Amino acid sequence: MTTRRELLQFAGGSAMGLLLTPAPWRLITDTALWSENWPGIPRPARGEIRAKFTHCGLCAAGCAVRARCVGEQPVSLSGVAGGLCPFGVAGHHLPYHPERLKQGNRKEAAEAVARAIAASGPERRVAVLDLQPGRTASWTYRRALAAIPHGVYIAPPEPACSLNFAAARMVLSLGAPLLDGFAQPARVFAARPNFRLIQAEAMESRTASAADEWLPVAPGTEAVLGRAAAGVLPVRQAAEMTGLPEGRIAGMIRALRENGPALIVAPQMTPEVLAWNIALGAWGKTVMPRREAPVPKTWSKAAPAVALETVKDGSIGALLIDESVGDGHLPWESIRPKLATDAVVVAFAWTRSGYARHATHVLPAAVYPEALGDVPPAVDGVNAEFRLTVPLIASPDGTIDPAEFVAALAGLDAKDALRERAAAIHATGRGKLCTYADGKVAAVKDLKPEDFWKALSTGAAWTGDAEESGRTPRIAATFAGPSSEHWPFRVAIETACAPALASPLIGKLTQESHLRLAANRAALHPREGFLDGTRAAIETPYGRRIFEVTVDVAVPPGVVLVAGGPEIADIVGADGCARVVRI
Amino acid sequence: MKRNILIVAGLAAGLGAGWAGFPRAIYNSRPQPVDFSHKIHIDKAGAKCEDCHAIREDGSFAGFPTVEQCGACHAAPMGTSAAEKKFIDAYVTPHKEPVWLAYARQPENVYFSHATHVKRAQLKCEVCHGNEGSADHPRPFEQDRVSGYSRDIWGGQGRPGMKMSDCVDCHRRSAVKNATAVGDLSCLDCHK
Numbered sequence: 001m002t003t004r005r006e007l008l009q010f011a012g013g014s015a016m017g018l019l020l021t022p023a024p025w026r027l028i029t030d031t032a033l034w035s036e037n038w039p040g041i042p043r044p045a046r047g048e049i050r051a052k053f054t055h056c057g058l059c060a061a062g063c064a065v066r067a068r069c070v071g072e073q074p075v076s077l078s079g080v081a082g083g084l085c086p087f088g089v090a091g092h093h094l095p096y097h098p099e100r101l102k103q104g105n106r107k108e109a110a111e112a113v114a115r116a117i118a119a120s121g122p123e124r125r126v127a128v129l130d131l132q133p134g135r136t137a138s139w140t141y142r143r144a145l146a147a148i149p150h151g152v153y154i155a156p157p158e159p160a161c162s163l164n165f166a167a168a169r170m171v172l173s174l175g176a177p178l179l180d181g182f183a184q185p186a187r188v189f190a191a192r193p194n195f196r197l198i199q200a201e202a203m204e205s206r207t208a209s210a211a212d213e214w215l216p217v218a219p220g221t222e223a224v225l226g227r228a229a230a231g232v233l234p235v236r237q238a239a240e241m242t243g244l245p246e247g248r249i250a251g252m253i254r255a256l257r258e259n260g261p262a263l264i265v266a267p268q269m270t271p272e273v274l275a276w277n278i279a280l281g282a283w284g285k286t287v288m289p290r291r292e293a294p295v296p297k298t299w300s301k302a303a304p305a306v307a308l309e310t311v312k313d314g315s316i317g318a319l320l321i322d323e324s325v326g327d328g329h330l331p332w333e334s335i336r337p338k339l340a341t342d343a344v345v346v347a348f349a350w351t352r353s354g355y356a357r358h359a360t361h362v363l364p365a366a367v368y369p370e371a372l373g374d375v376p377p378a379v380d381g382v383n384a385e386f387r388l389t390v391p392l393i394a395s396p397d398g399t400i401d402p403a404e405f406v407a408a409l410a411g412l413d414a415k416d417a418l419r420e421r422a423a424a425i426h427a428t429g430r431g432k433l434c435t436y437a438d439g440k441v442a443a444v445k446d447l448k449p450e451d452f453w454k455a456l457s458t459g460a461a462w463t464g465d466a467e468e469s470g471r472t473p474r475i476a477a478t479f480a481g482p483s484s485e486h487w488p489f490r491v492a493i494e495t496a497c498a499p500a501l502a503s504p505l506i507g508k509l510t511q512e513s514h515l516r517l518a519a520n521r522a523a524l525h526p527r528e529g530f531l532d533g534t535r536a537a538i539e540t541p542y543g544r545r546i547f548e549v550t551v552d553v554a555v556p557p558g559v560v561l562v563a564g565g566p567e568i569a570d571i572v573g574a575d576g577c578a579r580v581v582r583i
Numbered sequence: 584m585k586r587n588i589l590i591v592a593g594l595a596a597g598l599g600a601g602w603a604g605f606p607r608a609i610y611n612s613r614p615q616p617v618d619f620s621h622k623i624h625i626d627k628a629g630a631k632c633e634d635c636h637a638i639r640e641d642g643s644f645a646g647f648p649t650v651e652q653c654g655a656c657h658a659a660p661m662g663t664s665a666a667e668k669k670f671i672d673a674y675v676t677p678h679k680e681p682v683w684l685a686y687a688r689q690p691e692n693v694y695f696s697h698a699t700h701v702k703r704a705q706l707k708c709e710v711c712h713g714n715e716g717s718a719d720h721p722r723p724f725e726q727d728r729v730s731g732y733s734r735d736i737w738g739g740q741g742r743p744g745m746k747m748s749d750c751v752d753c754h755r756r757s758a759v760k761n762a763t764a765v766g767d768l769s770c771l772d773c774h775k
């Protein structure tokens with residue numbers, strides 16, 4: 001009979017024996033190796049390394065992109081013949097964004113919009129808000145809304161002209177982030193050695209710090225220098241308003257006039273900015289008419305673009321917002337008054353951080369680089385262009401093409417709209433096609449239609465022929481007087497991009513390298529009289545948000561610096577005017 | 584006395600289990616999907632390693648040949664072996680890729696460039712892969728049940744190991760100086 005003591009003696013001997021073998025030590029090593037390969041750890045793709053070409057769809061600049069792919073998976077993006085902005089470099093992360101939307105009830109949304117269309121009338125309209133006008137999808141919206149009773153197409157204003165940086169020798173930037181994503185980085189930096197850059201801005205932004213000269217004007221008075229340069233505002237008055245010495249402004253104006261061709265750039269290239277440029281003799285040299293790629297003749301029946309401000313309050317019964325692409329953003333608080341009390345709001349979004357927070361129905365849309373589309377004319381495109389955002393990866397099941405959704409409401413078939421437009425461009429026989437893979441440029445008239453489309457759909461770009469600028473437009477350069485004193489502050493946003501457009505990795509890098517403000521804080525100069533840690537309200541013409549104050553001597557008086565984010569995007573307009581109130 | 588016998592017996596059992604039983608139990612042995620003979624391809628067809636295991640133009644290693652490459656010669660049987668016929672019927676004709684089991688795959692946290700070792704350092708394949716290229720039948724693939732790694736990382740049968748210490752030893756013996764560290768190795772030379 002074996003006793004328990006004998007078993008323990010045997011087991012003790014076995015344990016000692018095992019310690020003299022590789023078994024326990026190997027198990028320790030193996031367990032450590034196993035822990036390096038937990039299930040769920042991402043595995044890098046394996047496969048052939050290839051280059052694919054597309055155009056960045058994150059903003060209207062539409063930079064040409066070379067994607068390094070392992071197998072079918074894009075692993076890094078770089079610019080073709082130049083750089084990409086930080087957002088573009090990390091664009092291939094967006095499909096995996098933690099706030100990515102993948103589900104939505106299409107049927108329910110379609111029924112709600114159909115009911116709204118049936119109930120529509122002159123005082124209860126059906127609208128599409130297109131945040132990136134000028135695309136083929138925008139044409140689809142306009143065609144659909146022309147067919148839908150009481151349809152209205154709302155879009156932010158497009159630039160009044162195109163800019164030719166290559167021809168400029170003097171550039172006055174009135175707060176535009178010229179070296180920081182305003183236009184195609186490749187084009188701007190290629191032309192940069194040839195022009196002198198004067199940056200007028202209250203904050204020492206990245207563009208200001210890299211400019212040849214920084215004019216630290218009083219917040220919100222950048223446009224004053226444009227008016228002074230155009231000769232519609234006396235230099236003395238401009239000096240009083242901007243806080244700059246009279247001689248410095250006079251010297252700047254003299255340099256613009258004598259060392260041209262000159263170019264005045266503002267964040268929004270409005271007709272007034274065009275008028276200042278015309279006054280400097282820039283028409284046909286550094287500012288040109290805005291060209292658009294040809295469209296099929298059958299698309300002529302299209303609703304006109306309408307500015308949001310002109311829409312009557314409470315008159316929209318159904319609003320469809322396309323925020324699947326683009327950096328354009330209108331404050332939600334400027335949209336909300338236009339809606340009827342029981343309005344249906346459908347947001348086509350890839351993230352829940354934008355208008356999806358306010359919509360009654362949210363439908364998931366593909367995001368760059370999943371979506372096939374085209375890029376609107378770039379602000380620095382001298383000739384007409386047609387560039388496709390060629391998908392690099394497949395969009396998840398269930399994503400909805402906003403243009404097809406809207407077209408279906410009007411009974412239009414818009415599935416082949418891009419191809420139809422390419423055919424219309426080819427039919428003109430004008431322009432050139434550049435294929436980035438081999439760097440070749442071919443005349444369109446030498447290409448067959450199917451070869452033209454095939455090249456476009458693999459990342460080639462069409463550029464129209466150079467055209468005469470035509471007669472100089474007659475736009476009066478006026479002086480509207482100083483801006484309202486109700487809004488003595490200007491809001492400066494640290495990361496000026498649409499909500500959640502950035503890869504989380506970029507956000508992390510920005511936070512670590514730029515010591516970014518927290519989303520609930522606003523920085524003010526000590527002279528404003530706020531104490532650190534107290535609460536204050538930022539009020540704008542559109543709404544009010546409460547922040548905690550950070551006192552920072554690096555922020556100029558009259559500026560309130562906030563981090564970018566959906567909350568602030570809801571209330572801040574393009575002019576950034578605001579007031580800060582103690583609470 | 585009896586107590587000592589039991590302890591010694593336990594010790595012997597432990598040693599036996601650790602030295603003889605454990606190495607067998609820890610590995611899961613699986614045959615390759617195809618009874619492929621490197622020897623026939625080298626001796627009879629005069630093939631070289633790089634004919635099938637090519638380095639692409641971009642410097643990446645293509646690894647196993649695709650069934651399309653095999654089919655270039657083996658669309659129909661070239662010999663009389665049953666293994667070849669079975670391979671053609673099971674893979675070439677239906678265009679199905681065999682799931683080869685890689686003896687020498689590096690873990691995901693390591694950069695390893697075949698191009699650097701073969702083209703720049705002029706190393707022969709046998710230096711790391713032993714006599715695999717002249718084998719008449721493929722060895723079974725033995726995978727560690729816990730770590731998931733191939734048994735080949737430990738070396739043996741004429742092959743060096745593939746552990747980090749083996750890489751470092753070889754680099755030191757060959758006086759390889761890596762680009763990012765003068766005279767010595769840096770972690771990020773090899774690790775992701």
